[in-house]
Amino acid sequence: MSWRNKYRELAKEAISKPPQYGVDVDITQFTPKEVDKNLDLHSVADILENVGVSVDSTNRAGEYYQLESIVLERLSKVPGLEIMSLEEAIDTYGKDLEPYFWNAVKVDTDKFTALAELAGKGGYFVRAKKGHRIQVPVQACLLMQLNQSLQAPHNIIIAEEGSEVSVVTGCTVMRETTGLHAGITEIYVKKGARVSFVMIHRWSEAMHIRPRTGVIVEEGGEYISNYIAFTKLKTFQSMPRVILHENARAYLASTIVLEGQAKSDSGYTLELAGNNASGQIISRAITKDFSELTTRAKITGLALGVRGHIDCQGLLLSDKSRILTIPILDALHDNVTLTHEAAVGKLAEDKILWLMARGFSRENAESILVRGFLRVDLPSLPPAVTSMIDNTMRLIAKSIL
Amino acid sequence: MKVLGVENLKVSTDGKIVVNGVSLHVNSGETVLLFGPNGSGKTSLAMAILGHPNYRIIGGRIYFYDRDVTEFPIEKRVSLGITAAFQFSPELKGIKLMELAREIAEKHGVSEDTLKELIEILQVSHLLNRHTNVGFSGGERKRVEILLTTLQAPKFVVFDEPDSGVDRDSILIISKAIEKMFELGLKGALIITHTGFLAKHLKANRAYVMLDHRIVCEGPAEIISDHIAKYGFDMCILKRQAGYYELA
Numbered sequence: 001m002s003w004r005n006k007y008r009e010l011a012k013e014a015i016s017k018p019p020q021y022g023v024d025v026d027i028t029q030f031t032p033k034e035v036d037k038n039l040d041l042h043s044v045a046d047i048l049e050n051v052g053v054s055v056d057s058t059n060r061a062g063e064y065y066q067l068e069s070i071v072l073e074r075l076s077k078v079p080g081l082e083i084m085s086l087e088e089a090i091d092t093y094g095k096d097l098e099p100y101f102w103n104a105v106k107v108d109t110d111k112f113t114a115l116a117e118l119a120g121k122g123g124y125f126v127r128a129k130k131g132h133r134i135q136v137p138v139q140a141c142l143l144m145q146l147n148q149s150l151q152a153p154h155n156i157i158i159a160e161e162g163s164e165v166s167v168v169t170g171c172t173v174m175r176e177t178t179g180l181h182a183g184i185t186e187i188y189v190k191k192g193a194r195v196s197f198v199m200i201h202r203w204s205e206a207m208h209i210r211p212r213t214g215v216i217v218e219e220g221g222e223y224i225s226n227y228i229a230f231t232k233l234k235t236f237q238s239m240p241r242v243i244l245h246e247n248a249r250a251y252l253a254s255t256i257v258l259e260g261q262a263k264s265d266s267g268y269t270l271e272l273a274g275n276n277a278s279g280q281i282i283s284r285a286i287t288k289d290f291s292e293l294t295t296r297a298k299i300t301g302l303a304l305g306v307r308g309h310i311d312c313q314g315l316l317l318s319d320k321s322r323i324l325t326i327p328i329l330d331a332l333h334d335n336v337t338l339t340h341e342a343a344v345g346k347l348a349e350d351k352i353l354w355l356m357a358r359g360f361s362r363e364n365a366e367s368i369l370v371r372g373f374l375r376v377d378l379p380s381l382p383p384a385v386t387s388m389i390d391n392t393m394r395l396i397a398k399s400i401l
Numbered sequence: 402m403k404v405l406g407v408e409n410l411k412v413s414t415d416g417k418i419v420v421n422g423v424s425l426h427v428n429s430g431e432t433v434l435l436f437g438p439n440g441s442g443k444t445s446l447a448m449a450i451l452g453h454p455n456y457r458i459i460g461g462r463i464y465f466y467d468r469d470v471t472e473f474p475i476e477k478r479v480s481l482g483i484t485a486a487f488q489f490s491p492e493l494k495g496i497k498l499m500e501l502a503r504e505i506a507e508k509h510g511v512s513e514d515t516l517k518e519l520i521e522i523l524q525v526s527h528l529l530n531r532h533t534n535v536g537f538s539g540g541e542r543k544r545v546e547i548l549l550t551t552l553q554a555p556k557f558v559v560f561d562e563p564d565s566g567v568d569r570d571s572i573l574i575i576s577k578a579i580e581k582m583f584e585l586g587l588k589g590a591l592i593i594t595h596t597g598f599l600a601k602h603l604k605a606n607r608a609y610v611m612l613d614h615r616i617v618c619e620g621p622a623e624i625i626s627d628h629i630a631k632y633g634f635d636m637c638i639l640k641r642q643a644g645y646y647e648l649a
Contacts, residue, residue: 351491356475357451357484358505359553368504372495372532 003095007107011117014108021296022237022265025208027111030150030180032069032121039067044143044174051170051200052228052392053141059384061165062126064140068149069121080132081165082125086154089125100156104186104214104241112152112182112210120152123184127158128165128193135382137166137198144181144207145174155185159193159221166196166385171203178206185213185240189221189248196381200392201229205260209233213240217248219274224378226253226389230396232260239267239296246274246303253282253376257396258291258321267296267326272306272336279307282376285314286400287321298328301336308337314344315373317401363401371397402429404466404557404589405450405483411460412442412449419445421614422461427557427589432579432603434622435593437611438634443593444488446611447559450591451485452478465557482556486563488593490546492534498545499529505552515585516552522578523548540571547578551585558582559591564599576602600626610634 018024041048041055048055062083065072076083089097107117124140144151159165171181181203189195195215203209217223223242242250252268268281281297299308314323329338347369355365374393381389405427412420420442427433437443448456450463452475462471470478478484493501506516520526523544534542543563550558560579564572576599579590592599600608605622612634618625 348491351493353453353475354487354491357479357487358549359479359484359508361476368496368501369493372493375495 003098007102007117010108011114014114015111015118017108017110017114019110019112019210019237021239023235023263025180025210025235027115027180030148032119032151033146033149035068035070035146037070037072039072041065041072047172047174048141048170050202050395051141051172052168052198052388053139053170057139059136060139061134061136062138064124064138065143066122066141066153067143068146068151071122074124078134078136080129080163081134081138082127082129083138084125086123086125086156089156100158100186100188102186104188104216105184105212109212113184113212115150116152116154116182116184116212119150120154120182120184123153123155125156126165126167128160128163130160131162133164134166135164137168137382137385137388140167140169142169142171142181142183143174144179145177147178149177149179150182151179152182152184155183157185157187157195157197159189159195161190162192163190164194166198166382168198168200168385168388170200172201173204173207176204176206180208180210182210182212185211187213187215187223189215189217189223191218192220194222196224196226196385198226198228198385198389201231203231203233205232205234205262207233209236209238211238213238215240215242217242217244217250219246219248221245221248223248223250224381225251226255226376226378228255228389228392228396230257230400231262233262233264236262236264236266239269241269241271242279243271243273244277244279246276248274248277250279251282251378252279253378255284255374255376255393256293257286257288257400258293259288260291261289262291264292265294265296267298270299270308271302272300272308273302275304275306277303277306280309280311282311283313284374284376285312285323286317286370286373287314287323288317290318290320292322294324294326296326296328297340298330299338300330300332301338302332304333304335306333306336308339310340310342312340312342313373315370316344316346367397367401370400402466403427403464404429405591406464407450407461408464409461410446410449410458410463412445412456413459414445414456419456419614420449423611423616425609425616425619427591429588431607432590432592432605434600434605434608434626435591435611436595436608436625436629436634441611442614443611444561447485447561447593450559451475451483484550484553484555484558486546486550486558486560488561488565490534490542492532494532494535496533497530498525498533501533502529502549502552505549509552509554511552511554511585519548519551519578519581522581523574540567543567544571544574547575551578551582554585555582556586556588557590558587559593561593562595563592564594564596569598572599573602575599579603
């Protein structure tokens with residue numbers, strides 16, 4: 001295991017390094033917890049459904065379930081798709097894994113990446129083999145239930161040349177609890193491959209959430225990300241970094257609905273590093289109650305003919321809440337097209353009244369407008385992925401007001 | 402029988418009087434026109450009839466059939482069958498036109514066949530999968546507004562300039578859709594217009610002219626429409642004084 005030592009050393013040095021953005025957290029109060037392996041997932045099917053996970057669905061290419069630090073299940077159901085836990089992948093591939101290990105995300109980014117290396121357990125390793133275009137999603141679920149718990153899985157997704165894979169990950173708690181979830185996800189999209197990655201979160205009000213995600217998309221590859229959270233929580237901070245090489249494309253969407261006293265600081269960093277790369281960052285933010293939300297979006301144009309667009313929309317459903325939107329466009333080449341649009345406000349009264357004139361109650365009119373606000377048009381995804389997203393968005397739109 | 406009766410109505414918005422003692426009525430089966438220059442108070446009157454909360458009724462009464470609806474909020478008026486087709490309908494990002502049309506139709510018991518027929522009459526099939534009114538041309542917006550209003554199967558509609566800023570072909574299409582509305586149960590219509598071109602196609606019965614927040618004359622739609630086209634609104638007052646039309 002000597003090849004891992006240097007990452008351990010870097011992690012030890014970074015274990016007190018505060019995050020670049022968001023609220024800092026005292027990580028010493030959280031430790032990984034062991035639990036009984038024999039959880040009957042059917043007994044928590046309702047909870048899983050809230051984060052898009054269907055226990056009985058046959059329409060999945062593979063599955064991965066982790067409760068606290070224990071891997072409950074991992075299996076691939078289709079040819080050309082490999083699924084195992086990170087520990088199994090390290091045992092199986094050893095140093096061959098290194099190009100995909102703390103590369104898209106740096107281990108010394110901050111105390112949370114360091115903690116994941118030093119104390120984290122589990123995480124999935126998903127690989128679509130060269131040329132296999134897998135049209136049904138891999139379903140992953142990360143569950144927490146114990147107080148003062150740390151869950152820091154390290155996930156690695158690799159789409160080999162010309163392959164396609166979709167991974168939908170639902171993360172949630174089985175009961176009201178305090179804890180820290182710091183999941184690391186590294187995604188490698190090889191030449192001409194396509195990855196869609198959907199992450200759905202629902203937490204309880206004392207949780208700290210610090211996902212760390214990095215994505216590298218090689219020539220002609222495509223990466224579609226959709227982060228969806230409808231949640232109470234204590235604090236959330238995340239800023240996935242996506243690097244696009246020549247002719248690569250990315251669609252980076254997030255829909256965050258915050259409740260209670262939640263504080264969130266999140267967004268995407270997109271680096272258009274190869275000629276003619278293009279990408280969009282699309283965010284929809286809704287705040288309720290006393291929640292505070294900062295949306296960041298940064299696109300850097302580094303090469304010839306790249307195109308990038310930011311679309312940030314915020315909707316305040318409570319005058320005690322706050323939304324701060326920070327779009328940044330950074331051009332380091334004279335032949336780039338970078339644009340942004342941003343708007344923050346409450347539901348427009350003229351639209352509510354117009355819908356009321358069409359026969360809807362005020363409540364229905366508001367619900368229609370919220371539904372419209374939440375709709376993000378992404379490139380076509382495999383139908384099973386679209387249906388998982390649609391089901392989640394329907395649940396959100398139904399219970400939001 | 403009167404479908405709509407407005408008696409001595411006074412309306413204010415933003416602290417200004419915008420409708421000042423207006424009386425008019427629409428009988429069952431009638432299409433009535435309301436002419437007037439910009440700023441004369443026509444849209445304010447329409448919004449007051451709809452029950453828009455920004456338009457405060459400070460005097461007078463509004464009747465729907467024999468029922469006094471002056472104090473009714475917008476929801477209650479719309480549920481009785483009163484509505485307005487807006488001059489400027491909003492863009493609804495994220496809401497596909499077909500989804501909204503279906504939702505309105507289902508809510509008001511209008512069949513899928515009727516919906517399809519209206520889509521054909523109004524020539525909006527190319528817009529159905531787009532977000533409602535987002536990037537639509539002026540004419541498309543007007544046709545969509547008529548579509549969605551028709552799907553409510555209303556009993557009384559005040560149309561606020563359905564013909565402004567649209568080409569003649571669109572006006573013909575809109576007039577066909579309004580005829581269809583009567584087939585579907587519309588009992589009366591008040592149409593605010595500048596041009597009177599629509600009037601010719603709709604066989605409107607009567608017309609009112611509004612100037613400076615008041616009704617200044619009333620008469621047969623065709624005659625008033627022709628006189629306004631030839632001589633403008635001021636001549637309308639002179640003609641009325643000369644006994645051509647009744648004083649409203």
